[in-house]
Amino acid sequence: MINRRSILLSAAALAFAATSASAQDYKAKYPELTFAVVPAENASGVTERWTPFTAYLSKELGVKVNLRIANDYAAVIEGQRSGNIHLASYGSASFARARLTGVKTDAFANDINIDGSTGYYSVFFVKATSPYKTVQELKGKNLGLVDPNSTSGNNVPRFELDKMGITDADTYFSKVVFTGSHENAMLALSQGTVDVVANQWTNDGDSTLAQMITKGMLKNADGSVMKKDDFRIIHKSAPIINGPYAYSSDLPEELKAAIRKAFEEAPTKDKAAFDKLSDGQKKGFHAATTKDWDATIDLIKFVDALRKKKAS
Structure with a gap:
């Protein structure tokens, strides 16, 4: 006999199966992800700072996350352009440059300072x-x-x-x-x-x-x-504005959602790994969108105009 309860249970089971299938789909397509950061310090310091966090991301996403220490901001931009980098820690200007030059990358978070500000x-x-x-x-x-x-x-x-x-x-x-x-x-x-x-x-x-x-x-x-x-x-x-964390626009929506969730929960799920990133000087990740850096794009256009003026 079919009743309302059995219909609801069947719908819930189908939804769970669809969600599980989607998760499996992205894991099959992206068994590994590359997360690039630019060294603000020497390479060994960057490795020590970021390795616990990438291990945390691997656990939460269910796929291996590889840390890549880029030589400079240009390497991150070109890596995302070519599809070799899936996640990146950008500076505001380098993210604006990536967007201006057609890189398919979307901001999803940036750091929250101890005082609650994001700049x-x-x-x-x-x-x-x-x-x-x-x-x-x-x-x-x-x-x-x-x-x-x-x-x-x-x-x-x-x-x-x-x-x-x-x-x-x-x-x-x-x-x-x-x-x-x-x-x-x-x-x-x-x-x-x-x-x-x-x-x-x-x-x-x-x-x-x-x-x-x-x-x-x-x-x-x-x-x-x-x-x-x-x-x-x-x-x-x-x-x-604090520089963004950005993922490639072409990643599956389920994977993007999982990445956002992992970042949001990092300060509580793995406080030690999170605190290591900034010597305990940040309190979390702020949910952001690409449009938050529109003003930075205007700044880059201004600086480019200065260079052209000098060249002429």
Whole structure:
């Protein structure tokens, strides 16, 4: 005899079977995923920081997640374009660049800071012993940047310089050096290779400088370990939205949903792995959409216009 209860049970069973089949479908098509990050620190530090989290993702998604440490932001962009990278940790500017150049990638989350905010700053650092109080005083000196596609290490600094009337950094400064990573930029400043450097900063406890100070990576000429007080910020930008985590647009919807869920639950399901990512300086992941970076795309267009103007 067919009754309402049996119909409901049959419907529930069919729904469960469909969901299970969908999950199996994505696992069959994507038995492995590649998650790319750009090194803000040395390769061993990146591996140590990200390996527990990728292990957590593997467990939650039911497929192996491989960590790829990209050489630079351009490698992440091209990796997603070619389909070799399925998940990526982007900077805001590199994500905007990827979208502008037609990469099929969608943002789904970004970091939440300890204070609940979802942004950070680009700052100009000098040594505390230097006489410089403003960026304008550094005309003819050496400027250290990070990477052409870095948000806080190139694009926002150039935007900030333009607001100061410095429309061509390459002629205003004696030399402009791309150091390759946020850590390398701070090392260049500490060693005197450059006189001022652009870098990322959220607060005194959450920045590349803070991480390097904790590790004892910055040293004076006599070998003594440097402290935060040995550096000084002479300019801070307006807030920048934290860079996104993004997945390839072509991934199955069931897999995308599983990825979003895994990120959302990470702070409670594997707190140790989550805290390792930021030395305990983040409180979770904020659900985001690609449109959240529309303003960053406008920034990149502005910086591109500056380059074209200089070239002409």
